[in-house]
Structure formats: C-alpha cells, structure tokens
Amino acid sequence: MRTSLKQDNSEIPTLLKTLKNLFKSKGILYHDVAIALNVSETTIKRYLTGHSLTVDVLESLCKVVDLRLSDLLDLSREESGSDNAMISRDIEEKLAEEPFLSSLLHLLAKGYSPGTLQRDFQIPRCGDEPLPDHTRPAGAHPAISL
Numbered sequence: 001m002r003t004s005l006k007q008d009n010s011e012i013p014t015l016l017k018t019l020k021n022l023f024k025s026k027g028i029l030y031h032d033v034a035i036a037l038n039v040s041e042t043t044i045k046r047y048l049t050g051h052s053l054t055v056d057v058l059e060s061l062c063k064v065v066d067l068r069l070s071d072l073l074d075l076s077r078e079e080s081g082s083d084n085a086m087i088s089r090d091i092e093e094k095l096a097e098e099p100f101l102s103s104l105l106h107l108l109a110k111g112y113s114p115g116t117l118q119r120d121f122q123i124p125r126c127g128d129e130p131l132p133d134h135t136r137p138a139g140a141h142p143a144i145s146l
Helices: 012-025 030-037 041-046 056-065 068-082 089-097 101-110 114-120
Strands: none
Touching: 012 056, 012 068, 030 041, 030 056, 068 101, 089 101, 101 114
C-alpha cells in the first residue's frame, strides 16, 4: 500500500503567492529573478507554481527580495490571515462610523480573545439586556452586534 502526503494542508501555495506579491511590490520581474538565479524565465515560472521547487530554490528566491525563508513564512501567515479577514463594504462603512468597533476588531485581529475584550471594556453579551445608559459604569459599552 502506497501512501502520499495530502497537499490540502500545504503552505507552499501561500508562500509562493506571498513571494510573487513581494516581487510585484518591489517591481522585480520574472526576468530579473531568472538572471539572479542564473536560470531561464520559464524555470522561474515553474518554480513559482510549485513545480521542481526545493527548499534550496525557495531560499534562493527569497534572497532576491532580501528575505530569509522564515521571514517569508511569517509574511505569508500574515497575508493568509488578512485574506480570511475580508469584510464587506457595508461592514467597513459601519466600522468607519464607529471607532470603538474598529478598535475592537483591531484587537481581535491581534489575538485578544473576545472574552477578554468583553471583560476589559465591560461589554454585555449579545442577547443580554443592555444596561440603561444611566446605570452603565463609566467606560462601559452597550452590547455589540453587527
């Protein structure tokens, strides 16, 4: 019985996407990368689609943009996190109108737990009756629901 690794959980496509974005943002063309690595442009295109890619090749590609492989991994994780955090235009407009909500979203994105934020900012749980304005402790905020 032959087993193989599933590619579903591979981070390689994310790493390559980040690397392509870095090349683009720095104005580096595949031709430039090919010259730096002393290979053809076609070979670079193959590498950047995951074909014939080795760790050594990936490290060489990183050197073109002055990165270590570990830095690329960190950047790709940040980028993939931001992809998952896409919000609708409607929500974005609501956040722009509510700086407090924007701050909460930022803190959540930075890893603070909802429970911690709820406790620290004295936010009632959704579904709970909000405290009347005159009984709410100073600095407390009403239940938040989008």
